[in-house]
Amino acid sequence: MFNRRQFLHVSALSVISSQISAATTSLLAQQRFSFSTTENQFLLDQKPFQIRSGEMHPARIPKAYWKHRIQMAKAMGMNTIAIYVMWNYHEEREGVFDFSTENRDIRHFMQLCQDEGLYVLLRPGPYICGEWDLGGIPAYLLRHDDIVLRANSTTAPHYMHAVKRYIQALASIAKPLMLEHGGPILMVQIENEFGSYGSDPAYLEELRQLWVEHGISGPFYTQDGLPQLITNKTSIPEAAIGLSGGEVKDIIKARELYPQVPVMCGELYPGWLTHWGDPQLQGTDVDMSATIAAMMREKLSFNIYVIHGGTNFGFSAGANTEKGEYQPDITSYDYAAPINEQGQPNQFYWKYRAIIEQALAQKLAPLPAAIPQLRTDPRQEYLPKFFCSLWDYLPAPVKTKEPASMESLGQTSGFILYQKELPQEIQHPQRSLHIAELHDYASIHLNQKYCGAISRTKIDPQRFAKLKLTNHRHAFPLPAWTDNSSSKKTLDILVEAMGRINYGRVAVDRKGICSKVILQSTHPDHPQSEELQDWLCYHLPMDQYFLQQLRASKSVSKRPGNFFKLPLDFTRTGDVYIDMQHWTKGVVWVNGHALGRYWQLGPQQRLYCPATSLKKGRNDILIFDLHQLDATSISLRNSLV
Structure with missing residues (x-):
């Protein structure tokens, strides 16, 4: 199995310096993205093109912040944005798709990328891994006792029936946004790191054919670790190859093995994910400067996974397994990425930006104005009050x-x-x-x-x-x-x-x-x-319908499993972190917005609350804790740590 941890030491970038105009946008219809069959390169209008991509996920970012995060990636030197599409975030109920509400409007996200002069790598799965619940596959499929996932129609009929419905819905959005139709999408990825799971050429080809049937004939690419790609033969004819954690030497090796299509580093890791119970937030000491410099020097294409991680709001975080141990992911998806969870540049952002700017020999776009933070006094503590007992509802x-x-x-x-x-x-x-x-x-x-x-x-x-x-x-x-x-x-x-x-x-x-x-x-x-x-x-389910039924109780419960509420008045709003270090285990909502899970196990103790979840005047913080009988204090902070 491909172990992504061994590739923590990789990453890179590049740039378009000025914002795209309406006239330039109309010319994109005349652009053509293709592969060189002789020099193993990507071509844009028949000229060598280096993809310098930074990955971020619309589902993990408030919609109001999309443009800011895209501009931050552009200012670091990116010319492309890669996005996962979380299937189960768009089809929570079987057969009911949502590509329009809140941060599910991926059409708008990709149009914002194009407005900034950036291209898009579309990574739709159907499985995406991504530290997301079930790797993006809808949970409703698990009601079938005999369900098989990530396999062809003969082996997995229930799964592929749902996949066909998903690709049909998504293709209707993606088709007009393909580069050939004047949109920003350069390539569509087929599945994700399938070589770490198995070998099923029929399944991968069936997925490719579904896109073709719905009017998207490519370009396509796959994504795998090099050993898994070689062992399980998970490449697709005429599809480019993305390598997970691929360094320069890995790209050169893959080019020798697959000379007919271009090879890129599809996931370059600037940090790492963190599980509940880890001793600290992971990947914070990773410095990719040498790798980025090498990528720029050799003009190799790459995608930084992730340039900005965002947040696993609500119940969306996934889990890993290692040696039989279950390892659930924390709520934050900061990932030690160059653009942190709040959208701010960290120390490595400036180093990577300088390397790219020097390699391109041109000035990069300026950073956008920072998102305002809520002014807080970390010494100020707030005490929620008992609201009601779960057992009464x-x-x-x-x-x-x-x-x-x-x-x-x-x-x-x-x-x-x-x-x-x-x-x-x-x-x-x-x-x-x-x-x-x-x-x-x-x-x-x-x-x-x-x-x-x-x-x-x-x-x-x-x-x-x-x-x-x-x-x-x-x-x-x-x-x-x-x-x-x-x-x-x-x-x-x-x-x-x-x-x-x-x-x-x-x-x-x-x-x-x-x-x-x-x-x-x-x-x-x-x-x-x-x-x-x-x-x-x-x-x-602790969903909006359930929460709306709750009413204040007249008596305090003597049994754990309780809701607590804290009203706060703000004269202005801004991003803030809610410090839950004195609580045990549960979930927090702010004005009905689910911020995610907290757990005394750590290492995360603070939950990111974007300004989009707040309002001027009264704000209600609702806490459900599995163990607390009595409320304890919370505080407001301006950073994850």
Whole structure:
């Protein structure tokens, strides 16, 4: 499998110095992007063309900031912007596409790139990895017990049926934006790093044919690590090749192996992603200066992944697996990129800009005006108040024989509650729960009293001793009870879905309880075990509809699983970070906008709140925490760290 971590030391860029005029835009229809079959080069109007691309993702950036981020990339020397299209962000419900609301309007994003004189590399998947939930594949597909992902129609009929619908919808947007029609799109990528997953030439060709059928005949390219490309033969005839983490020597080697098409560094890493539980934010010490200088000197094409990362707002963050361990991604997608999460240049931005400017021997475009920040006093602390209890807003349950996965119940994200009356036959005081596949974090309650929690993410139980937190797959001890009365014992398992695996060998990562639940007596003289059946399952998606039902409670809850609210008045707005270091684990909304998850596990403790989520006057910060009984303070900061 291709391990992207080994390529942290790569990156590069280039420029168009002046803003494109309306007259120039009309001339783009006369431009032609092609491949040289003799010199292994990209050609623009039959002249050698170096793609100097910076990647950013519309889904991770507020729409109001798109132009600013594009201009920041241009000022660093880019002539192209690469974008992932997150399929599941545009088709959250099966057959219902949204390419127009909020930051889903990718047509507008690409038009902004063109307005700035920049080209576009379109990376539509259908799988994109990208540290995004399930790599962009819609969760509704996982309701099929026999689902197969990322395979041809013969092997994966359900998947490819949905893919065909997706490509048809997206092609209608992309076709008029192709360069040949006067738009900014240079190339369309087919799949993504498929060589790290398998070898299925029929699948890749089927994807290519779908684009052709809908009026886009290319140019196309693929994206892989060089070893995986060679081993699994994931190139496509007449398609260019992008290398993940490819240095100059890798591009030269690939050119020797594939002389008929151009080769570029399709992902040049300026930093790295961070998981919950990592000791610190990753990749902050990566310096790509030497690599960028080499790319510019050799006039090699490249795409910086990412030049600006943005934020995994809401429940969009994905997860990796390594050596069988589940590794969910944090909310921030700062990535130690040259343009940070707030859109500001970091120290490496200026170094890379200087290298590119010198190589091009021309002055680069100026940086746009910075996005205003909210003036904050880090010493000022704000205390939210208890708002209401989750347990007072349980919807009508669904009855199932065995615990059902979130996807089989038609839910995409958020939380799900499993409730069961325990059998009276087991009367011995020592009992434990065994749940082989609990995805991903659960708080356990017995008779409305909190007993502890289970984490699929590896944690140090001693660090969280007060929470009675144990690791996934370990037996969870229940409190002893010895009464022989007929009173019922109600077990509640409240499960939070973290990110679905987007990179790793586990292609199908369902959420909730995905295995049997076994109640076992651990008494040495009376061992007994029983599979618990006949469950009540409660949908708790934490979406706008659910949140709108909440009302202030007259009494404070004595049971964890609560909402807290903080009203704040602002005379002006600006970007800010909400510091959650004193809280335990949960989600934050500001004026209904889901900022994302926080977790005491770290290393992220602050959530980015763009000014677009704020307003002058009253603002409401809503917090849901799995463990807090009492509110604690928050503060406002101006940076991620």
